[in-house]
Amino acid sequence: MKFLLIAILALGTPAAQAYNQQALMEAYFGVVMIRGYNQEGGMAYGSGVVVSDNSVVTNCHVLRATKQPWVSRGEDSYPITSVRADAWHDLCLVTTSHMPFKPVPRGNSLALSRGQEITAIGHSNGVPAPITSIGEIQGLYPTPAGNMIRSSAKFLMGASGSGLFDMDGKLVGINTFKTAGNGGSIHFALPVEWLETLEKMPASNIFPVSGKALWEEDEDKKPYYMRAAVPESRQDWPALAQVSQLWTQQETSSPDAWFSLGLAEMSLKHFDVAASAFSQAVKLDKQFVEAWFRRGEMAQKLGDQHTVHEIEGQLQQIDPTLVPVYQAYLGCGKQC
Incomplete structure (x- = not known):
């Protein structure tokens, strides 16, 4: 963030x-x-x-x-x-x-x-x-x-x-x-x-x-958050998507797992899948600001202006100062 x-x-x-x-x-x-x-x-x-x-x-x-x-x-x-x-x-x-x-x-x-x-x-x-x-x-x-x-x-x-x-x-x-x-x-x-x-x-x-x-353990024996960190830092999006899929299956209530999946799918330009993953992340953690931003980005790419506007309302509730930042992030200013 x-x-x-x-x-x-x-x-x-x-x-x-x-x-x-x-x-x-x-x-x-x-x-x-x-x-x-x-x-x-x-x-x-x-x-x-x-x-x-x-x-x-x-x-x-x-x-x-x-x-x-x-x-x-x-x-x-x-x-x-x-x-x-x-x-x-x-x-x-x-x-x-x-x-x-x-x-x-x-x-x-x-x-x-x-x-x-x-x-x-x-x-x-x-x-x-x-x-x-x-x-x-x-x-x-x-x-x-x-x-x-x-x-x-x-x-x-x-x-x-x-x-x-x-x-x-x-x-x-x-x-x-x-x-x-x-x-x-x-x-x-x-x-x-x-x-x-x-x-x-x-x-x-x-x-x-x-x-x-513990952090030196074999890769397949580490916790998923550790396993996901390596491909994320290397920008190996197919590998991150694979790990994140397993992570969401094993820890369905983890917003971090869904965010990780969304990040991978977004980078692979699978915007529908990414939007769904980010939606699940913010459903599990309504204070997850970066996930809200990413969800808005996916909505904009998919032409879903209704969701773009809805997210402004969510950010307003978290912290009103985030709204202009969100608008600037999407590159649309007050026209969002």
Whole structure:
């Protein structure tokens, strides 16, 4: 939905959500680097978030290549003495000592909503100072403890294990894996709630950490939202259509599954099929703004001006500022 934000800002409408500048600054200082030398003598690095006194959460895959990792900020370093590891969920909680950094407050991934503004803070490309990337929630996928989060807040190599924060500076997810392709990267964060189980696990002082993560599972064994992300980012529309068909059959009440199918069929120029899929997506989630936009686009291509107008009414109920954005998106202005 990045195009929506750009268009809204261009129109000068007050769509940007309020944020707590002081809290976000504190979140920024709660993000650290995890570093260590690999077997070849090179530097292995990632990011982490301070979640309690002398404790930092990161991804376990950050700790696969080094026997003596440490936490660092600037020229200061703090040797890691133990780790609680959940390799499958790719979460590791490392312990150090005499670290003066304040823990960040925790939020709730179950309280998030699609389209909500969030920010990723991490050491992308291993830069000394954390980099902040603003984005929004694109998808929420239930797990037994919390929601896996798909967001448009970008992170690069070196930001694995970094924090995804709401605009009140509360940690809602751990940035972990992404896909890449001509269509752009798709970013996923683990739910902050998984930390509660991790904190109860026994500690170990054995490094490197080993074990396969859930996102490294064989493609046909992954959840459908993960399976769909690869062809979407590569713009492989026939493959996305195939995965999405299976997804809608297995998870009939998932608006994301129907949206994914609509995106694939629209790109294949099967406009009738795409219109039907987008209609099902908004039927299941009436707040799914991008699906409303896409449904309107299909209606316009099919010459269905009645539906084009009806969608204006739906968007008016969600947020009146979306109506001129929708009209601009369709290229028809007030004549829609």
